[in-house]
Amino acid sequence: MHISQSARTPHASSPEPDLRHHGDVEVRGMGAELTDLAVNVRSGTPPEWLRERIAESLGTLAAYPDGRAARRAVAARHGLPEERVLLTAGAAEAFVLLARALPVRRAVVVHPQFTEPEAALRDAGHAVERVVLDPEDGFRLDPRAVPGDADLVVVGNPTNPTSVLHPASALARLARPGRILVVDEAFMDAVPGERESLASRTDLPGLVVLRSLTKTWGLAGLRVGYVLAAPDTVATLERAQPLWPVSSPALVAAEACSAPRAVAESSLAAHVTAADRAHLLARLAEFPELTVQGPAAGPFVLVRLPGAAAVRSRLRGLGFAVRRGDTFPGLGPDYLRLAVRDRATSDRFATALRTALDDLGGRATGADGPGGAVRGKAADGPAADAGAATGPGPDLAEAPAAR
Numbered sequence: 001m002h003i004s005q006s007a008r009t010p011h012a013s014s015p016e017p018d019l020r021h022h023g024d025v026e027v028r029g030m031g032a033e034l035t036d037l038a039v040n041v042r043s044g045t046p047p048e049w050l051r052e053r054i055a056e057s058l059g060t061l062a063a064y065p066d067g068r069a070a071r072r073a074v075a076a077r078h079g080l081p082e083e084r085v086l087l088t089a090g091a092a093e094a095f096v097l098l099a100r101a102l103p104v105r106r107a108v109v110v111h112p113q114f115t116e117p118e119a120a121l122r123d124a125g126h127a128v129e130r131v132v133l134d135p136e137d138g139f140r141l142d143p144r145a146v147p148g149d150a151d152l153v154v155v156g157n158p159t160n161p162t163s164v165l166h167p168a169s170a171l172a173r174l175a176r177p178g179r180i181l182v183v184d185e186a187f188m189d190a191v192p193g194e195r196e197s198l199a200s201r202t203d204l205p206g207l208v209v210l211r212s213l214t215k216t217w218g219l220a221g222l223r224v225g226y227v228l229a230a231p232d233t234v235a236t237l238e239r240a241q242p243l244w245p246v247s248s249p250a251l252v253a254a255e256a257c258s259a260p261r262a263v264a265e266s267s268l269a270a271h272v273t274a275a276d277r278a279h280l281l282a283r284l285a286e287f288p289e290l291t292v293q294g295p296a297a298g299p300f301v302l303v304r305l306p307g308a309a310a311v312r313s314r315l316r317g318l319g320f321a322v323r324r325g326d327t328f329p330g331l332g333p334d335y336l337r338l339a340v341r342d343r344a345t346s347d348r349f350a351t352a353l354r355t356a357l358d359d360l361g362g363r364a365t366g367a368d369g370p371g372g373a374v375r376g377k378a379a380d381g382p383a384a385d386a387g388a389a390t391g392p393g394p395d396l397a398e399a400p401a402a403r
Contacts, residue, residue, distance in 0.1 A: 019115040019122075021327040024220075034321040037339045037349065040160065040187070040300050042269065045218025050256055054222070057252040065244045070251040073258035074226050078200045083231040086238055087246045087254060091186050091212040091225040092116055094237075098152075098208065099124035101240035102180060102233075108146055110155040112139065112162055112330035114184060117154045132330040133162075135293065135304075139330075141166045143173040156184040157198075158191060161328055161337040163296030168196040175204040180233070186212040186225070190299045192270045199228055208233060213257050215299065216266050224250035273299045277340045283350040289357055299340045307360065308334050314356040320349055 026038035036043075046054070067087050075082045088094045099120040109118045110131045121128050131146055133139040139162040146153055153174055158165040175181045181204070188197050188211070199209045212225040224246060227237060246254075256262060280301060284292050290305040302325065305311055312322055325335025338349075 017115070017329050018327045019119040019329075021115075021324075026321040026323060031316070031321055033319075034316060035319055035341075035345060035348070036321050037341065038321040038323040038337075039220075040215055040298070040339050041218050041220055042190075042216055042273070042299065043341055043345075045216070046253075047217075047265070050217060050253065050262075053256045054249045054253055057249045060248050063248070065246060065248045065251055067246060067251050070246075070254040070258075073255040077258035077263060078228060080200060080202070080228060081231075084202070084228055084234060086227040086229070086234045086241075087251065088225050088227060088241075089245050089247075089250070090214060090223040091184065091210045092120075093223075093241075093245065094210050094225060094227050095120040096124075097227075097237045097240050098180070098182060099126065101236050102152065104152045104180075106147065106150045107152040108150040108154070110141065110146070110153070112159070112328040113154075113156040114160045114186070115328065117182065117184065118329075121152075130329055133164075138295075139164045139293065141170050143170055146174055151178060152180045152182070154182040154184070156186070157196060158187050158296075158298040160187060160298065161300065161323070161325060161331070161335075162293060162302050163298035163300055164293075165191060165196050165297035168198055171196075171198060172201075172204055175207055177205045180206045180208055182208045182210065184210045186210065187215055187298045189216045189266050190270050190273055191297050192267070192274055194270075202230075206230075206233075213253060216269060217253070217257050219250075219253055222247075222250045222253055224254050226254065273340055276342055276346070277301065279343045280338070280340055280346040280349075283346055286350065287353065287357070301338050301340065303336050303338065304334050305336060306334050308336050310360055311353075311356050312336060314359055315352055318352040318355055320352050 024039055027034060027036045070087055071082050071085050074087070075085045088097070095117045104121070104126050106129070107121050107126045108129045108131055109121070110133065112133065118128050118130075129147070129150070133141060139159070141155065155166070155171065155174070157171060171181070171183055183198055185197060185199060188194050188199070191197075198204065198207060199211065201207060207229065209228040210225065211228065214220045214225070227234065229237075257266075277296065277299070281292060281294075284290065284301070284303065290303045293302040293304065296302070308325070312324060315322055323337035323339075325331040325337055326333045328335075341349075
């Protein structure tokens with residue numbers, strides 16, 4: 001396993017990735033007409049019962065938001081005391097709070113992963129070091145690669161964009177007194193059984209777990225998430241928040257999505273997603289030109305395809321938006337991320353991909369991929385654990401937003 005720690009400044013031959021580029025850019029404007037495989041929000045959401053709950057809350061807009069009920073519901077959902085919960089305007093706000101409110105001497109971000117944590121740290125004036133995981137080792141985390149004196153470590157699980165699910169035991173080895181360990185679990189509710197989650201752990205010093213309701217429940221426009229951490233950390237972050245940071249409709253959504261019925265629905269959706277992912281991987285296995293990184297555990301797959309930028313552009317002409325991969329540190333222009341959709345959509349995408357590759361001829365030809373993946377073959381087929389894909393391509397617009 002090869003894991004490298006990057007320098008604080010990029011190598012001269014490697015342009016610095018655009019940390020503020022996110023998947024929603026792919027489907028803005030004219031892109032809104034495309035079939036969206038670029039944004040990792042579950043299709044067909046939010047469900048009707050959740051829409052109704054949110055709509056009912058509009059009658060309370062004259063009153064200031066009261067987050068007590070939502071906080072109790074989230075705490076109960078994870079078996080934690082309320083003082084270990086902080087509601088936020090999405091996980092993105094939590095990254096900003098962590099960067100601005102906590103004293104940090106040496107910040108380390110494990111890549112490839114969602115780029116907002118590093119962007120928030122840099123915006124707050126912190127120097128950020130990168131531990132870049134190796135594709136030849138399947139982007140797996142070796143805790144020994146993280147500098148021992150790092151007092152802030154950020155890692156995703158399952159990781160966007162690689163879809164790798166790190167063992168909870170490996171993550172726990174990163175926790176130590178004097179260090180804040182931030183684990184971004186924005187996609188954990190899309191993993192059957194939420195295995196490897198640290199959300200309910202209270203024995204690990206400095207642990208901060210971030211959750212989002214965006215992906216499973218289709219609430220990207222509402223902005224709601226939460227932090228799970230020790231009471232003193234929660235209090236520090238809460239003091240850095242503005243008054244009433246989470247709207248009343250968002251608080252209602254947080255309470256509703258934390259109820260037992262909703263948790264059961266989310267669990268069922270995770271199993272459906274795993275089966276749909278297995279189908280997508282089976283279709284991708286038909287293409288010797290590409291390499292699927294894996295095994296994958298998230299609602300997306302990462303693929304490596306030489307000439308991916310041209311393929312991505314041609315796919316847009318055929319009605320599909322996919323996520324470029326070159327904006328993630330540790331990846332490059334030959335990577336694409338593909339959101340998992342229903343089987344009919346994956347079948348249509350496979351047809352479009354074949355057309356794109358045929359149209360481009362030799363300009364997008366196969367090459368042996370990294371050792372941690374399998375060319376033309378899904379890395380782990382069973383429905384419970386199937387693959388991830390990211391996608392490079394030319395810039396369309398500059399704006400932060402969805403993962």
